[in-house]
Amino acid sequence: xxxxxxxxxxxxxxxxxxxxxxxxxxxxxxxxxxxxxxxxxxxxxxxxxxxxxxxxxxxxxxxxxxxxxxxxxxxxxxxxxxxxxxxxxxxxxxxxxxxxxxxxxxxxxxxxxxxxxxxxxxxxxxxxxxxxxxxxxxxxxxxxxxxxxxxxxxxxxxxxxxxx
Amino acid sequence: xxxxxxxxxxxxxxxxxxxxxxxxxxxxxxxxxxxxxxxxxxxxxxxxxxxxxxxxxxxxxxxxxxxxxxxxxxxxxxxxxxxxxxxxxxxxxxxxxxxxxxxxxxxxxxxxxxxxxxxxxxxxxxxxxxxxxxxxxxxxxxxxxxxxxxxxxxxxxxxxxxxxxxxxxxxxxxxxxxxxxxxxxxxxxxxxxxxxxxxxxxxxxxxxxxxxxxxxxxxxxxxxxxxxxxxxxxxxxxxxxxxxxxxxxxxxxxxxxxxxxxxxxxxxxxxxxxxxxxxxxxxxxxxxxxxxxxxxxxxxxxxxxxxxxxxxxxxxxxxxxxxxxxxxxxxxxxxxxxxxxxxxxxxxxxxxxxxxxxxxxxxxxxxxxxxxxxxxxxxxxxxxxxxxxxxxxxxxxxxxxxxxxxxxxxxxxxxxxxxxx
Numbered sequence: 001x002x003x004x005x006x007x008x009x010x011x012x013x014x015x016x017x018x019x020x021x022x023x024x025x026x027x028x029x030x031x032x033x034x035x036x037x038x039x040x041x042x043x044x045x046x047x048x049x050x051x052x053x054x055x056x057x058x059x060x061x062x063x064x065x066x067x068x069x070x071x072x073x074x075x076x077x078x079x080x081x082x083x084x085x086x087x088x089x090x091x092x093x094x095x096x097x098x099x100x101x102x103x104x105x106x107x108x109x110x111x112x113x114x115x116x117x118x119x120x121x122x123x124x125x126x127x128x129x130x131x132x133x134x135x136x137x138x139x140x141x142x143x144x145x146x147x148x149x150x151x152x153x154x155x156x157x158x159x160x161x162x163x164x
Numbered sequence: 165x166x167x168x169x170x171x172x173x174x175x176x177x178x179x180x181x182x183x184x185x186x187x188x189x190x191x192x193x194x195x196x197x198x199x200x201x202x203x204x205x206x207x208x209x210x211x212x213x214x215x216x217x218x219x220x221x222x223x224x225x226x227x228x229x230x231x232x233x234x235x236x237x238x239x240x241x242x243x244x245x246x247x248x249x250x251x252x253x254x255x256x257x258x259x260x261x262x263x264x265x266x267x268x269x270x271x272x273x274x275x276x277x278x279x280x281x282x283x284x285x286x287x288x289x290x291x292x293x294x295x296x297x298x299x300x301x302x303x304x305x306x307x308x309x310x311x312x313x314x315x316x317x318x319x320x321x322x323x324x325x326x327x328x329x330x331x332x333x334x335x336x337x338x339x340x341x342x343x344x345x346x347x348x349x350x351x352x353x354x355x356x357x358x359x360x361x362x363x364x365x366x367x368x369x370x371x372x373x374x375x376x377x378x379x380x381x382x383x384x385x386x387x388x389x390x391x392x393x394x395x396x397x398x399x400x401x402x403x404x405x406x407x408x409x410x411x412x413x414x415x416x417x418x419x420x421x422x423x424x425x426x427x428x429x430x431x432x433x434x435x436x437x438x439x440x441x442x443x444x445x446x447x448x449x450x451x452x453x454x455x456x457x458x459x460x461x462x463x464x465x466x467x468x469x470x471x472x473x474x475x476x477x478x479x480x481x482x483x484x485x486x487x488x489x490x491x492x493x494x495x496x497x498x499x500x501x502x503x504x505x506x507x508x509x510x511x512x513x514x515x516x517x518x519x520x521x522x523x524x525x526x527x528x529x530x531x532x533x534x535x536x537x538x539x540x541x542x543x544x545x546x547x548x549x550x551x552x553x554x555x556x557x558x559x560x561x562x563x564x565x566x567x568x569x570x571x572x573x574x575x576x577x578x579x580x581x582x583x584x585x
Contacts, residue, residue, distance in 0.1 A: 013352055013353070013441060015547075015549045015550075017528075017529075017547070017549040017550065017551055017552050018549065018550060018551070021529065021551050021556075022201075022528040022529050022530060022552075023529050023530070023551075023554075025201045025230075025231070025528075025530075026231055026235070026236060026238035026239045026242060027238050027242075028204050028205045028208065028242075039556075040550050040551040040556045041550070043556075059353055060352060060353035060356065060386060063352055063353065063386060064288065064383075064547060064549060065287075065288050065528070065547075066202065066285075066286055066287055066288040066290075066302040066303060066304050067201065067202065067304075068202070068205050068286075068304040068305040068306060069201075069205070071304075072205075086353065086356065088353070088356065088386055089356060089357050089386065089388060090288055090302050090303060090304060090383075093303065093304065093307065094303075094304035094306065094307075097304060097306035097307055097310075098304070098306050142188055142320070143188075144188045144318065145188075153306065154306050154307065154309075154310050155209050155212075155213045155215075155306060155309060155310065156213075158213070158215055158310055158313060158314060159213055159214050159215060163190075163314055163316070164190050164310055164314050164316045164317065164318050
């Protein structure tokens with residue numbers, strides 16, 4: 001699968017309260033959550049993005065709470081994938097479990113600029129900055145987690161195999 | 165090669181032999197926990213799947229503690245969804261109404277989490293139970309649903325970082341100050357993917373409550389778990405509460421650590437974390453003049469009876485500063501009752517504090533103590549991210565109960581020594 005869109009830049013340690021503030025957690029409806037995606041980091045975020053756009057962030061993206069509302073809000077907003085220098089561990093596993101594609105690349109995170117057009121090949125992990133012509137390689141995804149992606153997330157994986 | 169406590173617990177819960185850090189293994193779960201915010205997504209995942217089976221209802225725990233007492237209609241509906249599921253699937257460990265306590269204070273108190281357990285919770289502060297010598301880690305709702313269905317979770321085997329606290333604790337320093345100091349040193353991603361193993365004479369000298377505070381904040385360093393070696397104090401706490409067998413593991417002398425650090429408590433004064441990350445710590449002597457609008461004493465970090473005793477000791481016979489709101493939330497009904505029996509509730513009310521029910525409410529900006537634009541709060545909670553307790557332009561500072569109580573009296577962030585002689 002190929003993702004292509006405009007890059008929206010964020011800094012280091014973007015926490016789950018910034019991705020989806022707790023004041024909106026009285027619902028788990030993706031259509032409601034998406035309206036408040038990234039609100040406390042950029043109040044205009046949801047109105048600025050188009051389907052397919054890509055979040056590019058620094059280190060420790062998704063730190064803080066275990067709320068799965070965070071990757072749900074990002075996915076529902078139309079963002080196609082997230083590139084970061086590193087991900088907080090609960091956000092990382094949540095993303096694979098519920099099917100938000102994420103890619104780790106320190107170099108891409110440092111060099112991609114706001115508004116660059118970026119293309120990501122999910123199967124090869126190649127990140128291409130169309131605006132500058134530069135390419136990057138995302139960190140490889142462990143085998144078990146590739147199985148999760150292929151099966152459509154953790155629950156579908158259990159339905160298929162009868163176990164984790 | 166010897167093994168760490170974390171590795172021994174994982175080995176006791178998996179069929180995989182000779183695993184090493186970085187391997188992904190399948191682990192049997194002793195306790196799977198969720199709350200009124202995270203359980204609904206797990207229940208949706210469960211009911212929309214073709215797997216209509218709870219592997220073991222006795223291993224599932226639901227606590228309706230976040231937006232309760234129900235803060236609005238949407239929150240009430242989320243609670244109802246969890247309540248209906250608990251009844252339908254025979255979940256006995258379901259805490260609702262007057263049985264609700266803040267989950268990570270409640271589960272140890274009820275003896276539901278024990279040394280040697282492998283525990284997952286759809287709440288990032290599930291790492292609290294590491295203080296009892298368990299491997300406990302936060303996950304998302306889908307992981308929780310999977311554990312409810314299969315009794316298992318997948319985990320990437322972590323490396324362990326060792327932290328040893330030596331020396332004498334300084335006046336008014338407790339578990340919160342030690343863990344803030346640690347996070348200030350290694351940063352909010354300093355423990356990313358690792359287990360923190362925290363020991364030393366200063367840790368041995370702490371009661372279980374202060375140890376729970378330390379493990380509670382392991383996630384604020386990005387860690388998978390924060391484990392304190394269980395000892396006779398752990399055993400004395402656990403034995404009267406446990407209703408099933410447990411195992412107290414210790415790390416082998418030749419266990420492999422990815423890093424080893426030592427802190428001398430002689431150098432650690434009461435700590436305050438400045439906005440907007442828990443790593444922005446300063447000693448109380450370096451805080452300067454910070455006027456505050458609200459103090460919150462409570463939460464899974466510092467809402468236990470030991471915390472309330474410290475706060476009451478400082479507030480006794482004194483008044484909360486004019487114009488400041490001091491909110492005290494005992495973390496469980498049992499703690500609330502103990503505080504009443506010990507006369508602490510009267511001390512708080514006489515001082516002009518606001519007493520509320522056990523709830524996570526204001527800690528995550530839910531309800532019962534939300535901040536307006538430009539307001540500043542000092543809280544005994546665990547996170548001070550942007551907008552955490554209310555308006556995105558409000559600020560949260562973090563401390564232990566002693567600094568919080570002293571600051572409630574003066575109206576600015578203050579050392580307990582300023583208000584006690």
